[in-house]
């Protein structure tokens with residue numbers, strides 16, 4: 001498992017070079033923009049159960065066969081496993097955002113997940129759909145653009161300083177995309 005700093009070390013070592021130039025500039029930026037990263041992680045972690053349950057509910061709304069006999073969210077044991085998996089995936093995405101590196105997500109969550117799902121008959125496309133909804137709602141929480149129309153009764157705005165969050169939100173989006181591509 002690596003983070004932005006250890007990634008720079010590993011990559012420099014593989015070339016027997018010192019860390020400098022571009023790598024140092026990129027780490028300097030990582031530190032300078034660090035509060036945005038922490039706010040992004042907080043935006044997801046503080047709304048995790050809402051993000052997960054909304055995504056699984058949305059996935060089921062679009063495909064109600066999932067909760068009928070023979071569906072992979074039926075009976076309740078499987079529904080619980082699905083909600084738990086949504087939480088696991090979101091948690092690992094938040095670790096990747098915190099460390100600025102996807103390796104924790106890849107190594108500890110995605111490695112072998114497609115094979116496990118295939119063996120258990122967990123539908124990959126439905127999982128990808130739930131992940132896509134989690135991505136949309138997480139990015140909205142990071143950018144603080146979530147609306148009452150989408151949030152309903154549980155709508156809540158985070159206390160955050162206004163600023164340009166485009167870099168951190170597209171980085172976050174890229175980790176969700178990695179989940180989707182690992183399952184495709």
Ligand SMILES: CCC1=C(C)/C(=C/C2=NC(=C\c3[nH]c(/C=C4\NC(=O)[C@H](C)[C@H]4CC)c(C)c3CCC(=O)O)/C(CCC(=O)O)=C2C)NC1=O
Nearest residue numbers: 072073078081082083085088108109120122123126127130
């Ligand atoms: C650390 C990382 C980690 C991950 C990611 C993980 C996933 C994981 N999900 C599982 C099951 C499962 N996962 C789902 C998930 C779903 N079913 C659906 O229809 C939806 C599309 C989807 C939710 C979005 C279900 C229903 C099961 C139970 C399947 C069964 O027992 O038949 C299992 C089999 C063991 C178990 O049931 O607990 C694993 C290992 N475990 C881990 O330790």
